[in-house]
Amino acid sequence: MTTPGEHEALVRALLAVSRSMVAVAARNLAAMEADVTLPQYRALVLLATAGPQRSAGLAKELDVAPSTLTRMCDRLERKHLVRRFHRDNDRRSTWLALTPAGRDLVGVVMRERERELSAIVHEAKVDASQECLDLLDRIVAASGELPDAVWWERWEISADPVDGVMLP
Structure with a gap:
């Protein structure tokens, strides 16, 4: 017991560690x-993790006002990183x-972060014991994040067609 x-x-x-991860x-x-x-990158990561989302849900997940998310997505849309759409069965919600x-x-x-983290782990001579890995897995799960392998599976399909329409 701790x-x-x-x-x-x-x-x-x-x-x-959290500060160092944000710095990376x-x-x-x-x-x-x-x-x-x-913050824009975090929105992109959440869309990669969960796939298309209602704008209201993404604003809640990011803990920002809907108007803040709208401005953020205006910028991301101009950069061709996200697209807005309406589902046929839900014309009122923006997705x-x-x-x-x-x-x-x-x-x-993410791959560049992985490369940099690999160098940090090597430099720090961190012991990748099963106990250490289990601790990190439990922290990831408790924070609501996905294990890395599952995250990459979601990332792989995150820009697939929506409602049968290929994204730009």
Whole structure:
């Protein structure tokens, strides 16, 4: 059983790791000159993870106002990274989906992050024990994220046709 002091130490260590992961993502986006902010990139990742979504649902997932999401998606649409559409059975809701270019951008950034994380793990001489891997898997699951293999499966189909219409 973890003591309160150990719990606090783990939370602080994870907070530091979280900052470093955000820094890795920001560096990768900047190096690619993708002209995408971290919040915009997070929206793209969520669309890659869950597929097409109602704009209201994506705003809730990102914890932003619908008007903020609208402006964000205006920018992403101008960059040809997302597209808006209406489903035949739901004309009132606006849906968002990745375009192939949006999916490819997410994939390239994720692969670059993987490369950089591999170098960090090598430099830190981290022991990839089963206990360490299990801990990380439990943290990923508790945070609501998908295991890596499942995430890549979802990414692979994230820009497939919607309602039989190929995305631009």
